[in-house]
Amino acid sequence: GGQTCTLTRTVAVPSVLSPTGRTWMNRNLGATQVATSSTDVASYGDLYQWGRKEDGHQIRTSSQTAGPVAAGTEGVNFITSSISPYDWLTVQDNTRWQTVGEANNPCPSGYRLPTETELNNERAAFSTDNAAGAYASALKLPVAGYRLYSNGTLDFVGSIGYYWSSTVSGTNARILTFQSLVANVGSTYRASGYSVRCIKD
Secondary structure, eight states, rough: OOOOOOOOOOOOOOOOOTTSEEEESSOTTOSOOOOOOOGGGTTTTOEETTOOOOOOOOHHHHHEEEEEEEEOTTTSSSSEETTEEEEBBSSSSSSTTTTTOOOOOOOOOEEEEOHHHHHHHHHTTTTSSSSSHHHSSSOOOOOOOOOTTTTTTTTTTTOEEEEEEEEEEETTEEEEEOSSSSSEEEOTTTEEEOOOEEOOO
């Protein structure tokens, strides 16, 4: 009888080693290149809602649907929410994005969302505690802006960077933000659309 030969191709993930000793993707998820400046549009990449996989919603120009919605019915649109706690899910799920291989992890194989601590460790290594330091860092983080939870509008593109962590905080989730004056970590609504930078496990 005939033999079946299956060819598998492993695509190397474009990565960078940080001074913190951790390996990261060298660009935002959805970006076509490593940032050449803080405002390099080709390096901005996609904007994810917290806990969602790569399903089309993360495209900056994706349509929006009024939410929240039940898990498994999210489809491909950005899901807006104008009711507290401003999550795209009707029933919040803290387990999304917690591990490598988690069903909703949008990162390449072997990579996952960073924790708040992992993001904050990178921030502590910035030469300056602001957007210039974020770009000057090993990760070359650009100011990619965000999508507003309430109506899907793009905002602060080219002036503020917002990066998701896997860490939850009550009904919110933790993020790294930076702008011209300062960088910090804080909490925000899970229906917001923010950048994702994946870390190697």
